[in-house]
Amino acid sequence: MDSSSLCLPESQLRLSGSDLESFLYTVLFPPICLFGIVGNALTILVLVNNDFMSRANIFLTCLAVCDVSFLLLIIPHSLANFDRFSLNYTFRYLYLPSKMHLIAFANWTSAVAIWLVVGVCFERVAGVRSPLHRLTTPSRGKLVIGLVVLLSSCAALTFYNHVSHHCFIKSFCNASQIMAVCLDVNLDVWPNNRTNISPPALRTYVAATRAANAMLVVFLPMILLVILNVMLLYYVKKRSFFMYASLGKVSAKMRKAGEVALPFVATLFRRHSDQILQQRTEHRVAVTVCAVVTSFTITQAPSAVVLTVTSLLKERLDSQWYHMTTVTSFLVQFSKTTHQYTPIKIWVSRRKAFALDKHNLHKM
Secondary structure, three states: OOHHHOOOOHHHHOOOOOHHHHHHHHHHHHHHHHHHHHHHHHHHHHHHOOOOOOHHHHHHHHHHHHHHHHHHHHHHHHHOOOHHHHOOHHHHHHHHHHHHHHHHHHHHHHHHHHHHHHHHHHHHHHHHHOHHHHHOOOOHHHHHHHHHHHHHHHHHHHHHHHOOEEEEEEEEOOOOEEEEEEEEOOOOEEHHHEEOOOOHHHHHHHHHHHHHHHHHHHHHHHHHHHHHHHHHHHHHHHHHHHHHHHHHHHHHHHHHHOOOOHHHHHHHHHHHHHHHHHHHHHHHHHHHHHHHHHHHHHHHHHHHHHHHHHHHOOOOOOHHHHHHHHHHHHHHHHHHHHOOOHHHHHHHHHHHHHHHHHHHHHHO
């Protein structure tokens, strides 16, 4: 019997890999996606309308754009879990050949977003260490070159997703049904004992870049974020200690001198009040950035571990591992909505600190 005339039942046409995947993408993902897009859109509006575009604000704006792009690229995968779309021939005709490419572009935007988070934390540390740093105007040329290098580097690291699977597409039921099976090029043996026809050079490239992607896109940024987070807390504490120590020395000198002019005392305590307010602002920013780092670690690290193990194994994994891959991938998508309001909080805190710095600068 000619297979092209064979009509497949709906159970075989469904695109969900498991009931767990169907639940995640039909019940949980739609509201999370809407929440994330709205939140990141608000972030973009707040930051774009800012009078002073610092490097951190530019990074936060780019981060929000990347997160929105990522969520939009995941929407077709969510739709594929609904019967209304998965059983539709037009949707399958457009979605099945482009599925792996959509995943590749989503991973690209995710990689860029991860390094932008590192950039934001670095700017935060630099701002706390040197308050005048946030008063400097960033060089537009250097920022453009830096962003182009970041985009290009992340594109090179994630390009393997375009060629990591070999997809077989076939028509059934007199061309009224279409099916596709995508197999990992790194598997030694494909299902049904079929020979892997992928060139050895391609398999080596995919394995190497997959491991490099896990190391340079997740593990290294995670280590850097922890280091930057520790440095941030250290400098905030150091500034607080220096502020109280300097105030104590000035007060001691005033007591030894006996009489002090009243205007000088008023100025001293006014500056002390400004420093207290600025210190509280810095602490709020530190707590916010700590939350970002913690969220990043919880949502990104499991995916990196799974990706690394997958790159090392060269045999088809069981259903339990597929469930783990599904959950860790969904955690990455969830992370795009957990910190979209954080940039607004950081921006508000930075505005307060920036205003205090200008106020103190004018009084000097």
